[in-house]
Amino acid sequence: MGFYIVQTLTGLSDASSLFLVACGLSLIFGVSRIVNMAHGSFYMVGAYLAYFFIDKLPQGPFHFWIGILLSALAVGLIGMIVEVFLLRRLYHAPELFILFATFGIVLIIQDLSRWLFGAEDILGQQAPGLSSSINIMGSYIPQYDIALIIIAPLILLGLWLLLTKTRWGILVRAATEDREMTDALGVNQTWLFTSVFFLGSFLAGLGGAVQLPKGGADLLMDLNIIATAFVIVVVGGMGSIPGAYLAAVIIGELNAFGILVFPQSTLVLMFLVMAVVLIIRPYGLLGKEEAPEHDNAPAPESIIRPASRRLKTAGAVFLAVILALPAVANTFQLVLITEIALFALACMSLYFIMGPGGMVSFGHAAYFGGGAYFAALMVHYLHTPMELTLFLAPLLTGCLALIIGWFCVQLSGVYLAMLTLAFAQICWSIVFQWGAVTGGDDGLLSIWPSAWASNKIIFYYLAMTLCIGGILILRHFIFTPFGYTLRACRDSALRVDSIGINLKRHQWFAFSIAGIFAGLAGGLYVFLKGSIFPDEMAISRSFDFLFMVLLGGVNSLFGPIAGSAAFTWLHDTISRINLWQLILGSIFIVLVVAFPQGIAGSIGSRLNKYFRDPA
Amino acid sequence: MTSNVLEVRQLAKSFGGVKAVSNVSFDLARGQLLAMIGPNGAGKSTCFNLINGQLRPDHGTITILGKKANGLKPRDVWKLGVGRTFQIAASFGSMTVLENVQMARLSYHRQTTSLFKSVPRLNRDHAMELLRLVGIEDQYNRACGVLAYGDVKRVELAVALANDPKLLLMDEPTAGMGPAERQEMMALTSSIIETRNIGVLFTEHDMDVVFGRSDRIIVLNRGELVAEGTPDEVRNNRRVQEIYLGEEPV
Known part of the structure; x- marks a missing residue:
């Protein structure tokens, strides 16, 4: 007693x-x-x-x-x-x-x-x-x-x-x-x-x-607490101070007793509570439905047009360069470029829900890392061949996104974003804390491609095929009825509802599609690196993806590629310096202060003009 | 089978003890333009939102095309064959005028989850036809976000017609328009009613439009129905005159 x-x-x-x-x-x-x-x-x-x-x-x-x-x-x-x-x-x-x-x-x-x-x-x-x-x-x-x-x-x-x-x-x-x-x-x-x-x-x-x-x-306190704080705010109801206390007590008690029942990860219990609360009361225990903001909807994205002749030519040239690269680049450069391609695919999947979908995800690393861990665990425990792994890992990630997405689409805007972050942090903590299965902080090692693809050049071509293919498929999706519906949901929830479209269902579907492609990128990443660590699921990785997308510009379909190339190069260059996080953080701030309307915005619109078919 | 597209019986809705709508009943027949008027706070918007599914009634029944529509979600009301336009036009700003209408057709054909076809060619002819009907076919390739407000309202009408509705709900269709534009818009609505044999329920503040165009008028005050009839009957109704006393002459 x-x-x-x-x-x-x-x-x-x-x-x-x-x-x-x-x-x-x-x-x-x-x-x-x-x-x-x-x-x-x-x-x-x-x-x-x-x-x-x-x-x-x-x-x-x-x-x-x-x-x-x-x-x-x-x-x-x-x-x-x-x-x-x-x-x-x-x-x-x-x-x-x-x-x-x-x-x-x-x-x-x-x-x-x-x-x-x-x-x-x-x-x-x-x-x-x-x-x-x-x-x-x-x-x-x-x-x-x-x-x-x-x-x-x-x-x-x-x-x-x-x-x-x-x-x-x-x-x-x-x-x-x-x-x-x-x-x-x-x-x-x-x-x-x-x-x-x-x-x-x-x-x-x-x-x-x-x-x-x-x-x-x-030093881990900062991001650990922010995820918990987000959960408390969402559970208690945004803006409600008594709600925050109530939620804090619930989470506190849950941790105190949860550790007896499920010592591996009390965060999983936190997730369950949050899930139950959101189903019963979408705006939190003591929260009220958010009053609609005054009509300050973000400037609508410009209309999209199928690729022009110029753009297709540029794409073909780009493709030729990719194909020819192994002839001139060394192994190190090839690995770096493969990495860029993987990140570009992950970014494209993030862009898919963020741009046309209008749903900002702070937790996209959950799917990238999720795909990577699914792949690594399959190879580690079941010795599945690479081909099967690369097929199953994205599907499993899609299922993960299906679960997470269901909760996230119940909310919108910042609330949705907070929830994605909380879920990503939960995934991270499972991987981090469940050392017996996932290797915890030590990660999983020695996961290599099948013999035929173990040559760096062949793996380069394999990864390029899958990444470019994935990016093109995602781009194609944007032009399909589903892609249009997604944009419609973003543009006007009211109008969508009045023409018989179930907004949440489409957004949910989009989440899982993004999950599948991010999972593919993650799966490839494991085989490229040969190992996987919880860092690939951490909040900072999610923010890397967000940053890549923003760097490339949310308004252009090819922004994610440019963004991931720029970011990966930048990261690779400065991560050898001491205090590199300080430098990266300062770069974030300087870029935001200097270009408050978007970094690639101005350059992007000029490029867009060039690549448009003459009217 | 009655010719009524909309039957409202004893509709009631309260917000925290305040009766916004109480005991409202009326019918709308095919081919009719029915105006719902009343001073500010009379319950017009509430009544409208009860019918279109945005709100759930506390009491009463709503029958649309012979089917009970109480408590249905807006998207399910649409599936009964109802088109809607909003007081503040809601359109897809990042799409062209044509694509806005195509979007509604995609939903009508249940193609919104298709990941194979490419949109630009889908339902194009039908959508163009609707744009011609509302008179903005020459702007089909412009982004909806940059159109003049009156034109956005026309796009909305075309979108609302995309599921071949039998009932059209228009919340202040001419709000934000100039006098000439208003008359044009209502003439257009009247001709659509005639050619398509549909019923239209609309709210409106402009009395010229209301008394000049509608077949019948219902008047709400403080949540209750105070008068119903032809424009002439309503114009000569004492209670209506009392309610509107001091406002513009009717």
Whole structure:
């Protein structure tokens, strides 16, 4: 009995810091509509700074809590600086670009933290005066956990008072409900955004700081928590602070008890809960249906035309170059070009749901990595030949996308994107944590092509055939009735519904098609590299794909190819440098600030003009 | 088999205790243009959205072409043979005018999941014919997103006609149009009703259009049906005059 009580209390105390992070994220999103990827980084920095401050300040309970508070304030300040110097310039840029800027911050903070605090995991200090345990019917619970359990409801109460009883809180709620109207009523949005960013970041920092004595600090905290925070926000209902608390408690308890039932991956249970909640209440437990934004639909993509003569000629020349390359390129270059082709195929599949489908996926690595792992596992355990593997892996990935997609299409816009990220993170954690089957962090090794294709040049031709074939098939799909229907769903949900089309079903179908082709790319990747590691499924890989697509331009059908070539080359060049994540993050930010309307946009439209048939 | 394409009986819908529509009943026969009017907040939009499936009624029945349509989703209402145009035109901005209509035909032929054919040639002739009918065939190759608003409304009408509907629901078909354009649009609608023998239910704020064009008018006020009849009957109705007193003379 005592054991269950203690387990329940542990879950509640875990919920506290989850709640702090999630409600900060929710507040910021509510007012500014920014999905702040760096929110998890703020949480991580909170933990590191708390360690630093507590270490430097004198001992004692008073100074301990002062240290916690100082670190939260410092993180709030960091958030404010980010808002004032970076995000404020970007409020008129497309949402995805802002997201990229925040992901750039994730990379920069990641490398800076490694540099400042070291790569070693840090064990948090004990809280003075709360370092012993309480005996509950024979089981023990740390006093500090009890303190955490008390903190969260206090913060919840404080936030509630702040939001309902102060003028500032009323403005925040008004802006969350209708940003344009608040603006039209003459509210100073600049100041409001900055203050909300401060509060949100403060809460993230506080969340990181208070969990330090329990969980310490490490460099994986940022992306681990952001996925959980997304799940909490989606489950609790976007913009609902009590909802965030409720969801945090559910997830906290789930982790506390889930570990007893299914120690491999408690994230799987989290997925199940999220699934159930979304089926019953698509807008979260305490969320309301999103009020439609004012008519600021994104500029419609231009109409598509079949390939012109010029484009076909250019394609033929391109193909000839690909065919002739092995004659001049060395093995290393061939492998790099094969890699580019694989990424181009994965990007094309992402583009398929993002461009014509209008559904942004933050978790496309789930399918790329999924295909790779399906292939690797089949070869490793069943010794399937390469040919069969390359046939089955995409199909299995398609099934995975079918499952994930079903949930994702229940939502739309940013909510959908968050869900894709959460699912990808769940897939990653299964692969990462289930070491007995997947090899965990050590990956799966020695997976090579069949004998006939083991020659690098032959494998190059094989991969090129499949990738170019896949890309052309996906391009063909865009011109079929299904592709048109997908675009119709993106352009006007209202109109689609009124001409008898089931929007969700088509979007769902699109998800699985994208999954199949990303899975093919992933399968090929395993045979190219001979091994697979969980990194190929990680969030950063998903963002690589997104970045490639954006780099090439969402508006052109061949953008994904150009984007993946540019990105793979860039990555290959800088990844040998120390602190390369910092450089990559800075490049993200510079590109977004310099070209807020799209990087390839201007070049792309010029090219489009050239390749159009004369009217 | 009655000649009514739409029969509404005792329709009611409340939003959190506020009765938006209560006890509304009316019929619409083939070949008729029926206007639904009333001051702001009278329940026109609610009534409209109950019929087209956007909202579920609390009470009452809606019968479309002899089939019960209560609580059907909009896409299923469409399958009964209903076309819709919106107050704020909804079209596919990234497609050409022709493709917009082709899209509706694709849905009609249940081809939307096909991954083999290529769209540009599918249903082209039929779609062109519809564009000729609404008078914008010369713009067939332009993107819908760049059309003048009045033309988008015409495209919408062509799209709404693509499933050969027997009932057309038009929510403020002339909103955002100039006076001449309004009359053109309604003349077009009248001729379509005649040639295709369909019933049209529309809401409208412009009283010239309503009294000049419709065969019958129903008047809503505070969620209730207060008058029904020919334009002349409605014009001379005391209650209608009271409701509209102070507004433009009718």
